[in-house]
Amino acid sequence: MSEEQTIQTPLWVQELDKYKASKPIEDVAADLGLKPEDIIMLVANENPNGMSDKVKEAVSKAVFSLNRYPDADSYHLQKAIAEKYGVPQDWVVIGSGSSELLGLAAQTVLSVGTTAIYPQYSFSLYPMVARLCGAETIEVPATGDYNADLQAMLDAIDSRTRLIFLTNPNNPTGTYLAENDILQFLDQVPPNVMVLFDEAYVEFLEPALQCDSVEMVRRHPNVMIARTFSKAYGLAGARVGYGIAQPELLSLLNRVRHPFNVNDLSQIAALAALKDQDFVKKTLEVNKEGIKFLTEAFDQLGLPYMGLHANFITVRIGSHADEIVDYLLKKGIIVRRMRSYDLPEWVRVTVGTPEQNERFLEVLKEGLNKFGE
Numbered sequence: 001m002s003e004e005q006t007i008q009t010p011l012w013v014q015e016l017d018k019y020k021a022s023k024p025i026e027d028v029a030a031d032l033g034l035k036p037e038d039i040i041m042l043v044a045n046e047n048p049n050g051m052s053d054k055v056k057e058a059v060s061k062a063v064f065s066l067n068r069y070p071d072a073d074s075y076h077l078q079k080a081i082a083e084k085y086g087v088p089q090d091w092v093v094i095g096s097g098s099s100e101l102l103g104l105a106a107q108t109v110l111s112v113g114t115t116a117i118y119p120q121y122s123f124s125l126y127p128m129v130a131r132l133c134g135a136e137t138i139e140v141p142a143t144g145d146y147n148a149d150l151q152a153m154l155d156a157i158d159s160r161t162r163l164i165f166l167t168n169p170n171n172p173t174g175t176y177l178a179e180n181d182i183l184q185f186l187d188q189v190p191p192n193v194m195v196l197f198d199e200a201y202v203e204f205l206e207p208a209l210q211c212d213s214v215e216m217v218r219r220h221p222n223v224m225i226a227r228t229f230s231k232a233y234g235l236a237g238a239r240v241g242y243g244i245a246q247p248e249l250l251s252l253l254n255r256v257r258h259p260f261n262v263n264d265l266s267q268i269a270a271l272a273a274l275k276d277q278d279f280v281k282k283t284l285e286v287n288k289e290g291i292k293f294l295t296e297a298f299d300q301l302g303l304p305y306m307g308l309h310a311n312f313i314t315v316r317i318g319s320h321a322d323e324i325v326d327y328l329l330k331k332g333i334i335v336r337r338m339r340s341y342d343l344p345e346w347v348r349v350t351v352g353t354p355e356q357n358e359r360f361l362e363v364l365k366e367g368l369n370k371f372g373e
Contacts, residue, residue: 012131019128022334034332040359042350043334045171045201045312047234049286049353051269052279055235058272059265070264077262077271081242084274085214090247093254096261098200098228098241102165103129105196105224107256108249109162110135117156118165119148121173121341123198126165135162146306147175150185157193164189167198169205172314172341172348175307179211186220194249197225200241201310203232203280204287209309214244221246224253231311232280233273238266287311290351297361301368306346314338314348317364320371321345327367333360 022028022043029036074094082089095101106129110116116130120142127137140153148166157164166185169176189195197213213225224245230236240262243250273279291308298305298315305315317324325337325347336348349360 010134012134016128016131019125028334032330032332038332040333040352040356042352042356042360043336045231045350046236047231047283048356049234049283051234052273052276054276055269055272058268062265062268065264070260070262070267072259074262074267077267080271080274085244087214087244090250091244093243093250094262095241095243097230097239098198098226099125100261101226101241101243102196104253104257105194106130106133106163108253109194113160114162115160116163116165117153117161119153121146122165122167123171130163145175146173148177150181154185154188157190161193164193164195165198166195169201169309171201171310172338173306174310174312174314176205176209176309182211186216186223191222193222195223197223199225200228201231202227204284204310217244217246221248224249229270229273232283235269235273238269240266240270287351290357293357294351312348312350314346316346318345321347323371324367327370328363331363333363
C-alpha cells in the first residue's frame with residue numbers, strides 16, 4: 001500500500017507510547033504456571049480489602065436495568081458528592097476514573113502551540129494526555145527529596161502555558177505538599193492557566209496533613225481537583241472518579257466529555273461506596289498497619305524508601321532491582337519497576353493485607369540474598 005493510501009495521523013500521535021497497565025491476575029497466573037489465588041498483585045495500588053458489602057448488594061440489584069442507558073450526567077452521584085463537600089451540584093463532574101478527567105482537562109485547554117507543565121516523578125498519564133492534544137510538555141525537575149519543586153514550576157510558566165498537573169500525595173513517590181506551599185503557589189499562577197490538582201490518594205494522607213482543596217477551588221476559578229473511587233473505596237474496576245471546579249470551568253470541560261461516560265453499575269457502585277465510610281476507615285487502618293510493618297522491615301534490611309503518605313511504598317532495593325523483581329514475579333508477587341522514572345534501583349510496592357505483606361518480605365529477602373544486595 002502506498003503512503004498516500006495509508007491512514008494519516010498527527011506526528012504527536014505517532015510519537016506516543018501506549019500506556020502499559022498490569023495484566024489481569026488470571027493471565028499472570030497462566031504465564032507463570034501458577035493458580036490465580038497464588039498471585040499477589042502489589043503493582044497497581046488497588047485496595048487489598050476488596051470492596052464494601054454495600055456495593056456488592058447495590059450492584060447485584062442494579063444488573064436488571066442494564067437494558068437502559070445510564071444517566072448521562074451521573075445525577076445522583078454528582079448530587080451526593082456535592083452534598084459531601086458542601087458545593088453546588090454544578091461544581092461537580094463525574095468521570096470514568098479520575099484518569100478520564102485528566103484527559104478532559106487537557107482537551108479543554110490545550111492545543112498545538114501550548115504547553116503543559118508537570119513535576120518529575122509523577123503520573124505517566126500527564127504528558128500522554130497533553131501530547132495527545134498536540135501540546136508540548138515541560139517536566140520540571142524534582143527537589144532532592146523527590147517532591148515537586150513548586151518554585152521551579154512557577155518559573156517554567158510562560159505565555160504558552162495552559163495547564164499544570166500537580167499531585168498530592170504524589171504517585172509514585174508517596175511525598176506530599178504542605179497546604180501553605182500550595183496556597184502560595186496557586187496565588188502566583190496566572191488566572192488563564194488551569195491547575196489540575198490530582199488527589200487520587202488523598203484519603204490515605206494523615207488528616208492533619210490534608211489541605212482544604214475545596215476551599216482552593218472556591219478561591220481560584222482556574223483550579224480543578226480530581227479524585228477517584230479506585231483506591232480507598234476499592235472500585236478500580238468500576239472506573240469512577242470525580243472533579244470539583246467552579247461552573248465556568250466545568251461548563252467548558254463538559255463540552256468535551258462524552259455522553260454516558262460512566263456506566264450505570266459504576267454509578268450505583270460509587271454511590272453505595274460513598275455511603276459506607278466504615279469500609280474506608282477499615283482500609284485506612286489496614287494501610288497504616290501495613291506501612292508500619294513494611295517500613296520497620298525495610299529499616300532492618302537497610303533499604304531506603306520515599307514518602308509514606310499513600311497506599312504504597314517506593315523502596316530502593318539496589319543495582320540488581322530488575323533481577324529481584326523477576327525473582328518476585330516467578331514466585332507470584334508483582335511489584336512496579338521504577339526504571340521508566342529513571343529510578344532503576346527502586347520499586348513501588350502496594351501495601352497489601354498482612355498476609356500479603358509478610359509473603360512479599362519473605363520472598364524479597366530471598367531475592368536480596370540471592371543477588372547479593
